[in-house]
Amino acid sequence: MATKSAKFNLRQFIAKLGPLVALILLVILVTILSPGFLSPTNLLNLLRQVSINAVIAFGMTFVILTGGIDLSVGSILALSGAVTASMITSGIPSPLALLIGLALGAIFGLINGLLVAYGKAAAFIATLATMTIYRGATYVFTDGNPITGAKMNNSFLFQYVGRGYLFGIPFPIIIMLVAYVILFVLLHKTAFGRKTYALGGNETAAYIAGVKTKLVTVIIFTINGLMAAAAGLIQTSRLSSAQPDAGTGYEMDAIAAVVLGGTSLAGGKGRMFGTLIGALIIGTLNNGMNLLGISSFWQQIVKGIVILIAVLLDRKSSKA
Amino acid sequence: MKIELQHISKSFGANQVLTGVDFTVESGSVHALVGENGAGKSTLMNILTGLHKADGGTMLVDGQPTTFTGPLDAEQHGISFIHQEMNNFLQMSVVDNMFLNKELRHHGLLDEASMRKQAQQYLAQLGTQLDVDAPIGTLSVGRQQMIEIAKSLMTDAKIIIMDEPTAALTEKEIDQLFTVVRRLQQQGVGFIYISHRLEEIFEIADTVTVMRDGVAVSSAATKDVTMAGLVHDMVGRDMGDFYPERHPTPGKVALSVKNLTEPGVFRDISFAVHEGEILAFSGLMGAGRTEVMRAIFGIDRYTSGTVELFGAPVHFKSPAQAIAHKLGFLTENRKDEGLILADSLHDNIVLPSINGFRHHGLIDTKATDKFVSMLVDRLTVHPADPAAEAGSLSGGNQQKVVLAKWVGSGSQVLILDEPTRGVDVGAKREIYDLMNELTDRHVAIIMISSDLPEVLGMSDRIAVMYEGRLMGIVPTQTATQESVMTLATGNQKEAVTNGN
Numbered sequence: 001m002a003t004k005s006a007k008f009n010l011r012q013f014i015a016k017l018g019p020l021v022a023l024i025l026l027v028i029l030v031t032i033l034s035p036g037f038l039s040p041t042n043l044l045n046l047l048r049q050v051s052i053n054a055v056i057a058f059g060m061t062f063v064i065l066t067g068g069i070d071l072s073v074g075s076i077l078a079l080s081g082a083v084t085a086s087m088i089t090s091g092i093p094s095p096l097a098l099l100i101g102l103a104l105g106a107i108f109g110l111i112n113g114l115l116v117a118y119g120k121a122a123a124f125i126a127t128l129a130t131m132t133i134y135r136g137a138t139y140v141f142t143d144g145n146p147i148t149g150a151k152m153n154n155s156f157l158f159q160y161v162g163r164g165y166l167f168g169i170p171f172p173i174i175i176m177l178v179a180y181v182i183l184f185v186l187l188h189k190t191a192f193g194r195k196t197y198a199l200g201g202n203e204t205a206a207y208i209a210g211v212k213t214k215l216v217t218v219i220i221f222t223i224n225g226l227m228a229a230a231a232g233l234i235q236t237s238r239l240s241s242a243q244p245d246a247g248t249g250y251e252m253d254a255i256a257a258v259v260l261g262g263t264s265l266a267g268g269k270g271r272m273f274g275t276l277i278g279a280l281i282i283g284t285l286n287n288g289m290n291l292l293g294i295s296s297f298w299q300q301i302v303k304g305i306v307i308l309i310a311v312l313l314d315r316k317s318s319k320a
Numbered sequence: 321m322k323i324e325l326q327h328i329s330k331s332f333g334a335n336q337v338l339t340g341v342d343f344t345v346e347s348g349s350v351h352a353l354v355g356e357n358g359a360g361k362s363t364l365m366n367i368l369t370g371l372h373k374a375d376g377g378t379m380l381v382d383g384q385p386t387t388f389t390g391p392l393d394a395e396q397h398g399i400s401f402i403h404q405e406m407n408n409f410l411q412m413s414v415v416d417n418m419f420l421n422k423e424l425r426h427h428g429l430l431d432e433a434s435m436r437k438q439a440q441q442y443l444a445q446l447g448t449q450l451d452v453d454a455p456i457g458t459l460s461v462g463r464q465q466m467i468e469i470a471k472s473l474m475t476d477a478k479i480i481i482m483d484e485p486t487a488a489l490t491e492k493e494i495d496q497l498f499t500v501v502r503r504l505q506q507q508g509v510g511f512i513y514i515s516h517r518l519e520e521i522f523e524i525a526d527t528v529t530v531m532r533d534g535v536a537v538s539s540a541a542t543k544d545v546t547m548a549g550l551v552h553d554m555v556g557r558d559m560g561d562f563y564p565e566r567h568p569t570p571g572k573v574a575l576s577v578k579n580l581t582e583p584g585v586f587r588d589i590s591f592a593v594h595e596g597e598i599l600a601f602s603g604l605m606g607a608g609r610t611e612v613m614r615a616i617f618g619i620d621r622y623t624s625g626t627v628e629l630f631g632a633p634v635h636f637k638s639p640a641q642a643i644a645h646k647l648g649f650l651t652e653n654r655k656d657e658g659l660i661l662a663d664s665l666h667d668n669i670v671l672p673s674i675n676g677f678r679h680h681g682l683i684d685t686k687a688t689d690k691f692v693s694m695l696v697d698r699l700t701v702h703p704a705d706p707a708a709e710a711g712s713l714s715g716g717n718q719q720k721v722v723l724a725k726w727v728g729s730g731s732q733v734l735i736l737d738e739p740t741r742g743v744d745v746g747a748k749r750e751i752y753d754l755m756n757e758l759t760d761r762h763v764a765i766i767m768i769s770s771d772l773p774e775v776l777g778m779s780d781r782i783a784v785m786y787e788g789r790l791m792g793i794v795p796t797q798t799a800t801q802e803s804v805m806t807l808a809t810g811n812q813k814e815a816v817t818n819g820n
Contacts, residue, residue, distance in 0.1 A: 201660035
């Protein structure tokens with residue numbers, strides 16, 4: 001009995017704190033190899049780099065908790081960013097342009113949700129299709145050219161999103177933290193969050209217990225689209241230009257952050273905190289390897305290996 | 321070929337499922353095996369085909385002691401088992417299914433022409449003609465049954481075991497099946513025929529063995545037994561005082577259903593259940609009881625008929641609507657439909673009531689904790705740890721958790737589908753006591769149960785269904801196991817009906 005409970009605790013420990021321990025070990029390793037890592041400038045820089053992926057990954061956490069996936073986030077990021085940039089360069093007031101950009105992202109997410117919930121399409125296939133459609137729409141909209149212009153540089157609010165500082169902290173980090181708090185509360189403190197877990201754990205049982213499973217699915221994909229658009233605005237502002245190929249492959253980094261954070265791709269199990277840690281692990285890897293001068297080709301291999309190790313460890317701990 | 325099972329015993333853990341069973345079948349005969357669910361028929365057949373190992377007893381094949389290492393070994397020795405659930409690959413063609421894993425090859429490539437020709441020959445032997453290139457899923461269940469028999473012939477079966485072969489067949493298909501069985505019987509094939517439909521036994525079998533609680537209680541030539549005798553042998557056990565006494569004081573009508581119909585599933589179902597009453601739904605598996613309840617609860621559809629809840633007409637399109645109207649549904653399959661196994665007791669119990677615990681948009685966790693520990697205490701769930709994973713509990717405790725969900729959500733009409741299936745005796749009694757307590761508080765309960773003693777012990781009235789129709793509603797006081805069983809097997813004439 002004693003050994004059984006000890007085992008159980010170990011399992012819980014790995015599931016809950018494993019990612020955090022991995023992050024701390026990684027930070028120690030990078031610090032030893034490159035002492036400059038812990039400088040405040042570098043840390044703020046790292047967090048700012050992380051913010052875009054983290055914001056997408058927070059939304060993705062909900063989707064993956066239901067057992068779904070959303071491959072279209074990178075394309076939503078690009079399309080929302082491009083439309084917003086073009087509105088600003090054509091003189092639309094930036095608060096309005098930013099709001100419309102976010103709303104567009106929500107609508108693209110809503111379409112994904114409707115396809116999955118009511119069209120009964122597998123999330124992988126449905127969002128694979130919309131990924132291509134949204135990306136194509138971005139190319140059509142921009143005619144394949146980056147959108148830049150003096151008006152983007154002159155709009156204080158638009159500039160502030162990606163480049164501003166609040167109390168000395170880069171504003172993207174503030175956005176990331178606010179998004180984290182809101183989605184953390186939504187997932188862990190509200191009825192909607194409970195329904196998300198129930199849906200991912202056993203859709204039939206959740207439905208019979210009165211959860212409006214289709215509605216919940218649609219809302220989750222809508223939130224996810226909104227978060228991707230928010231990331232798009234940060235990136236567009238930061239670069240002062242909207243690139244038609246922006247966000248390519250970002251869905252993979254977001255999924256990786258969620259999975260590294262211990263959320264099960266089968267749905268029903270995971271935590272928002274884990275995703276934050278997962279995003280930080282990926283950010284620390286990127287940042288650390290840059291500091292160490294490792295080529296970006298090798299960086300990809302290392303990142304892949306880290307993800308594999310995490311997934312294999314997770315399988316072991318959940319089987320024990 | 322002659323197979324003799326002698327004094328077969330088998331237990332799974334502490335659960336003795338077979339005790340000293342004798343059973344014999346030989347070429348050219350049809351031996352029927354009947355009994356209630358859980359009587360041990362399947363286990364006996366699984367021992368015969370080598371899937372399970374007997375704890376005691378011997379099997380003689382043509383006088384030689386034999387054990388098969390498994391179903392494949394049995395098949396190679398000429399014993400073929402056609403299961404109720406046919407394991408076909410529905411999108412693959414008839415011929416591909418028939419030759420799966422025994423494909424004919426020519427120079428390493430599939431010899432499709434020969435396979436097609438042989439498939440047609442085997443089917444012709446059964447008097448059946450069909451397009452062997454059609455995906456098997458596009459054929460009727462009757463046709464698929466024929467293909468199963470053809471597959472048995474391909475393995476040169478001497479004894480064919482059929483488990484509920486007619487469960488999903490139309491009358492015409494049943495006639496065709498019996499024609500084939502008789503034809504093969506004349507060619508020397510022996511059959512073990514498992515069925516719930518007693519009238520069929522008299523039509524097709526020459527010997528019948530009745531099993532009850534793991535014992536072969538009778539075995540005789542079909543011509544020497546009567547329907548009533550078979551029914552008595554099947555159900556004749558004492559109820560004792562295992563069930564708590566009921567003192568029903570039915571109030572006004574809680575749920576009233578009129579002429580509920582969904583073509584092909586159930587038709588013309590009318591009944592009413594009162595506050596404080598337990599209305600049992602009895603019938604054989606597949607009689608349509610669960611389907612009716614799923615339709616009322618908004619999980620499935622119904623095309624015509626009306627449902628009234630406390631006098632107001634309702635037509636639920638989703639469980640969420642039904643729950644909002646104080647209806648609760650403990651589903652038959654708690655693992656697939658009742659519980660989220662990876663979630664805690666707390667989260668499972670709170671789920672149907674979750675919207676009631678919102679305080680400024682957030683969940684009032686103090687209130688949910690109190691709510692859950694109250695229910696866990698009241699229902700004596702063990703372990704009484706709200707954080708425990710639902711999947712880690714025993715069957716009885718899992719069932720209590722599902723009950724707690726619906727009790728907690730304040731259900732005024734509670735549908736319980738097989739509330740004590742897979743639940744040990746002690747937990748059973750606790751669930752019965754709880755049902756009594758609920759009806760004392762004027763909750764109306766509809767209990768679907770395939771356990772006849774339970775139906776007679778725990779209900780006030782009994783509705784009996786057969787093949788999608790309501791055969792009658794009888795007061796429990798005047799009902800007997802025989803009268804209910806007679807209705808449940810589609811035989812109306814002897815039973816007293818009371819349309820209320």
